[in-house]
Amino acid sequence: MNVRRLGLTVAALLLMPAAGCGAATDRGSADRGSAAGRVAASETLAFAGTTVDGAPFDARTMAGKPALLWFWAPWCATCAAQSGSVTAVHDEYRGRLGVLGIAGLGDNRAMREFISDMEVGSVTNLDDSAGSLWRRFRITEQSTYVLLDRTGHVVSTSYLDDQELRAELTRLLA
Structure with a gap:
């Protein structure tokens, strides 16, 4: 981890409570009425x-194995704090788990800077500035994870x- 990333991660952790980002209300729930469900x-x-x-990216390339969709925003302190974990999960479960970042609530330049600063470039990250995927999965807050089983069913939508x-x-993955 480079010094800048470490500093940004520490700052993100310190600012999380004040930043107002994170904590979707459907914490750990399974597929209860979500649009994707x-x-x-x-x-x-x-x-x-x-x-x-x-x-270009086609999500159907992730079919047949579990998937983690990470909905993040470039200015979100919680998202910055999670970036190292997302990269570690991507690297550890490569080939067994699809990992896709879906960036929204910001412009492309800020998204690129976040990816560079937080060193999450090994993860595929979509630019969803228009919010179409956020609406499709009924994401109302960042940072939210959507977990899909091998068949593509949503099993969890939550922080x-x-x-x-x-x-x-x-x-x-069991």
Whole structure:
């Protein structure tokens, strides 16, 4: 971890309570009426987008294995604090778990800076400035994780701390 990232992470942790970001209200719930939950599993990953770097991305490439969708914003202190965990999860479960960042509530330049500063470039991150994916999955706050099982069913839509994320992933990958 470089010195700048360490400083930003420490600042993010200190500012989290004051920043007003994080903590979706559907903490740890399974698929209770969410828009994605009502969509057939085969359709959950039937979306495409453009990465923050401008490359096309088709989410159907993640079908057939569990997936973690991380909805984040470039100015969110909670998201900055989670970035190291998301990268670690991506690296640890490569090939067994699809990991996709979905950036919103900011402009592309700020998204690129966040990815660089937080060193999450190994994770595919979509630019959802228009909020279409945030609306599709009924995300109302950052940082929110959406966990999908192997069949594409939404099993959780919530804020999770690092320990809770690891526990959910262990259960999902069992």
